[in-house]
Amino acid sequence: MTLPSQSPRSHSPISAGARNAQGMRSLFIAVAAIGLGGAAAGWFLTHKSESPEVKTETAAITDPLNTDGAAATSASNTTTIADSNVVTNGTSTSTATPAAPLGTSTTTAVTTAQSAVTGAASAGIAGTPGTPATTPAATLGNASQRIQQANAMISSDPIRARAELTRLLDSNALSATERAQAYAGINGLGTALFFSPKIVPGDIASQSYVVKKGDSLARIASREKLGVDWRFIQRINGMASEKALRADMHLKLAHGPFDGEVVKADYRFNVYTGTGSERVMVASFPCGVGTNDSTPVGTFKVRAGSKLIDPEWCNPRTGEKFKSNDPKNPIGERWIGLQGTTPDTAKFTGYGIHGTVDPQSIGKQMSMGCVRLGDAEVQVVYELIGESSTIVIR
Secondary structure: OOOOOOOOOOEOOOOOOOOOOOOOHHHHHHHHHHHHHHOOOOOOOOOOOOOOOOOOOOOEEEOOOOOOOOOOOEOOEEEEOOOOOEEEEOOEEEEOOOEOOOOOOOOOOOOOHHHHHOOOOOOEOEOOOOOOOOOOOOOOOOHHHHHHHHHHOOOOOHHHHHHHHHHHHHOOOOOHHHHHHHHHHHHHHHHHHOOOOOEOOOOOOEEEEEOOOOOOHHHHHHHOOOOOOHHHHHHHOOOOOHHHOOOOOEEEEEOOOEEEEEEOOOOEEEEEEOOHHHOEEEEEEEEEEEHHHOOOOEEEEEOOOOOEEOOOEEOOOOOOEEOOOOOOOOOOOEEEEEEEOOOOOOOOOOOEEEOOOOHHHOOOEEEOOOEEEOHHHHHHHHHHOOOOOEEEEO
16 A cells, blocks of 8 residues: 655644533532542554555654744655555655644534544543543443443543543443443533643643744743644644744643543543553544455554645555545545554554544544544544553453
């Protein structure tokens, strides 16, 4: 497959629109009282046919605010993909078009958090890296009741609500209906916690930052070791353009690294941050996987140099080639190459995460083995998942 030639395209942000659940507040108060009285306590890609892993070269993307004008230039490179297709990319330098501000309509609209039961993701909040995670409030009842209790906390204690919903989803003890409700709760939290400029004390996923003279979004992302693409800073701060950056401006920064999890049975691509007891899910997106269960399972990382914007692609089965900017390109506008990290997954050498021009394929087994996301969702995942990220497919 030919994946790689990259020309930047404009980003469309995820539509935010989740509403916080409040109907169970009285129930939560009762439960909290009881608790205080007695409780202490991951599309892969390289199926030979999907979006083959092609060249790992990424065209340099320059932050327009880079005052010294130095644009990274990617060296030409040739990589052999799983089914022996070879793709060669030339050296290229380009300036990326800034992501659209939050609230801008997208070509493929992302559903609001409340409709996330069937699929979309919205945003989240953040505090300061290293801030201890808040222990979830004591909860009583079965899984369904615990989900309702967590959703009732969204407006009053979003950090605790997110932690509880994460624990419930990680428990693997929920029914399909309950998991859909929990995913919807996570995405409802996203609007206030992750994709907005608001910073909530205690949120390990974000930090505040005061812009210095000579800063650019790319420099900030690199210097602060955020583990995210600079365009995500623009997205969550609602900046219409990176040129709006000014000295002494207060920004919210999303602090990674962020990891991915593909749950094939749920057709979900989940994004996490933190480790151990601080690990929390910040967003959940609907995805599509491989035909006949062909998406491999296991642990992967992002292959160095494999993140591409508007890649070229060659269908390994038919030989049909699609150039960048081709609206019919099956893999859409983003490609993230995957590389196995264990002996069992190292053999999967051409899988990846990419977009699609067929939104009806999301939530189904229709790819050649890769993980596919909708147009708006893959742009956000591209900004969050980097070379320091781990992706687990199960």
